[in-house]
Amino acid sequence: MNANLDPAFWDPARAHLVRYGGSFAPVIIEHAKGSYIYDAEGRAILDFTSGQMSAILGHSHPEIAEAVSQAAGKLAHLFSGMLSWPVVQLAEALDAILPAPLSRSMFLSTGAESNEAAIRLAKLVTGGHEIVAFAQSWHGMTGAAASASYALVRKGYGPAQPGSFAIQAPNAYRPAFGDPDRHDWKAELDYSFELIDRQSTGGLAAFIAEPILSSGGILDLPPGYLAALKGHCEKRGMLLILDEAQTSLCRTGTMFAFERDGVAPDILTLSKTLGAGLPLSATITSPAIEDAAHEKGFLFYTTHVNDPLPAVVGLKVIEILLRDAMAERVQVAGARLEGGLRAIMQRHACVGDVRGRGLLLGLEIVKDRESRDPDHQRGDRITAKCLDLGLSMNIVRLPAMGGVFRIAPPLTVSDEEIDLGLSILDEAIATA
Numbered sequence: 535m536n537a538n539l540d541p542a543f544w545d546p547a548r549a550h551l552v553r554y555g556g557s558f559a560p561v562i563i564e565h566a567k568g569s570y571i572y573d574a575e576g577r578a579i580l581d582f583t584s585g586q587m588s589a590i591l592g593h594s595h596p597e598i599a600e601a602v603s604q605a606a607g608k609l610a611h612l613f614s615g616m617l618s619w620p621v622v623q624l625a626e627a628l629d630a631i632l633p634a635p636l637s638r639s640m641f642l643s644t645g646a647e648s649n650e651a652a653i654r655l656a657k658l659v660t661g662g663h664e665i666v667a668f669a670q671s672w673h674g675m676t677g678a679a680a681s682a683s684y685a686l687v688r689k690g691y692g693p694a695q696p697g698s699f700a701i702q703a704p705n706a707y708r709p710a711f712g713d714p715d716r717h718d719w720k721a722e723l724d725y726s727f728e729l730i731d732r733q734s735t736g737g738l739a740a741f742i743a744e745p746i747l748s749s750g751g752i753l754d755l756p757p758g759y760l761a762a763l764k765g766h767c768e769k770r771g772m773l774l775i776l777d778e779a780q781t782s783l784c785r786t787g788t789m790f791a792f793e794r795d796g797v798a799p800d801i802l803t804l805s806k807t808l809g810a811g812l813p814l815s816a817t818i819t820s821p822a823i824e825d826a827a828h829e830k831g832f833l834f835y836t837t838h839v840n841d842p843l844p845a846v847v848g849l850k851v852i853e854i855l856l857r858d859a860m861a862e863r864v865q866v867a868g869a870r871l872e873g874g875l876r877a878i879m880q881r882h883a884c885v886g887d888v889r890g891r892g893l894l895l896g897l898e899i900v901k902d903r904e905s906r907d908p909d910h911q912r913g914d915r916i917t918a919k920c921l922d923l924g925l926s927m928n929i930v931r932l933p934a935m936g937g938v939f940r941i942a943p944p945l946t947v948s949d950e951e952i953d954l955g956l957s958i959l960d961e962a963i964a965t966a
C-alpha cells in the first residue's frame with residue numbers, strides 16, 4: 535500500500551478535522567529540509583511555494599532551529615504589557631533596513647492581525663472609517679482584513695464592514711483601460727478614484743495594497759503606480775498601507791518591494807517572510823502616526839503581542855538575509871527561474887503569460903494565446919501532475935483570469951533545484 539493512503543491517518547483526519555479550504559493534498563508530509571518536503575513514502579517533493587509562501591530560508595534551517603530552541607528554554611512568552619530585549623532589538627533591526635520615517639513597530643503573529651492593527655491605526659489617526667483596496671486583494675481572514683480582501687470568497691458570510699470599497703488592480707495582460715500593448719493604468723487609477731469619491735461619505739481612512747498582488751494572480755503594480763496611488767491618498771487625507779506579507783525580505787530582489795518605486799507607505803505590514811515559516815508579523819509606522827495614535831489611546835492588546843520567542847526568530851532571519859547578501863542572490867536566481875519559465879512559455883501554447891519579480895513569479899494557463907480564455911481544468915491537471923512528479927505548486931483561480939501558478943521557492947533554492955523544478959513543470963504541462 536502507498537503509505538500516503540494509510541487509513542490510520544486519513545480515517546481520523548476525515549472524522550476530526552474541519553475542512554477550511556476545499557480538500558487536503560493527497561500526501562502525508564513527514565518532515566522537511568531545505569527546498570524539499572518529504573512524504574510518507576520517503577519521496578522528496580521540491581517545494582516551489584515555500585510552504586504557504588513563507589519559508590524563505592528553506593525548511594528546518596539549522597540557525598532558526600537553534601534560535602527557537604534557545605529562546606524556548608530561556609524566554610518565550612510574557613504578560614502583554616512587558617517588554618524584553620529581543621523585541622526592542624528586532625524593532626531596531628527593522629528601523630535599520632527601512633527608510634525613514636518607518637521606525638516604530640509592534641509584533642503580532644499573523645498577516646491578518648498585522649493588517650487589523652494597521653487599519654485600526656489608520657482609522658484612529660484619520661478619524662475616518664472607509665478602507666479602499668484592490669478587487670484582487672488578499673489581506674487575511676479576520677474582520678477588517680477580510681473586509682478589505684476581494685480575491686477570497688465573500689459570499690455567504692454576511693456584510694463586510696461599512697465603508698469597504700474596491701478598485702481594479704492594474705493587469706497588463708488583461709488591461710481594463712487601453713490595450714495589451716498600451717495599458718493605460720493611469721487613466722484606470724484616476725477613474726477609479728473618481729468612483730471612490732462618489733461613494734465616500736467623507737470618512738476615507740486608508741488604501742491598503744500589496745506591491746505585487748499574489749492571490750490576485752501575481753499582478754505587479756507597474757513602475758510609477760505606487761507614487762500615483764500615494765498622490766491620490768495624500769490628496770484625500772488617507773493613509774497608504776502596504777502589505778508586504780509575501781514581497782518583503784528579499785523575495786523580489788530588494789529588501790522590500792516598495793524600494794523599486796522609491797515610495798514609502800505610511801504604514802507597512804510584514805508577516806509570512808518575517809518569521810520564515812514561523813508565526814511572526816509586524817505593523818510598522820512613523821513616529822508622527824504612532825504619537826498621534828498613542829495620544830488618542832490606541833489599543834491593540836493581544837495575547838502574543840511582542841512575544842520574545844518569535845522576535846528572536848525575526849532577528850535571526852534578518853541577520854541571515856543581510857549576512858548572505860540574499861537580495862543579490864535572489865536577483866540572479868530569479869533571472870534564472872524567469873528565463874526558464876519564458877522558455878516553457880515558448881514551448882507550450884497554453885502558457886499565456888509569465889510575470890512577477892525576483893523569486894515571486896506567476897505563470898498563467900489559458901485555452902489559447904489569442905482568446906486568453908481561462909483553462910482552469912488544465913491548470914488543475916498540471917498541479918496534480920507536478921505533485922506526482924515531485925514538485926509542489928500552487929495555482930490560484932480568479933474570475934476572468936486563467937489559473938495562475940504562484941512560483942515562489944525558498945530564497946535559498948540552488949540553481950540545480952531551479953532547473954529541476956523547471957524540467958518537472960515542463961513535463962507536467964506537456965503531459966497534463
Ligand SMILES: Cc1ncc(COP(=O)(O)O)c(C=O)c1O
Nearest residue numbers: 644645646672673674744777779
Ligand atoms: C498579502 C497577504 N496579506 C495577508 C495575508 C494573511 O496572512 P495570514 O494568513 O498569516 O493571516 C496573506 C495570506 O496569504 C497575504 O498573502
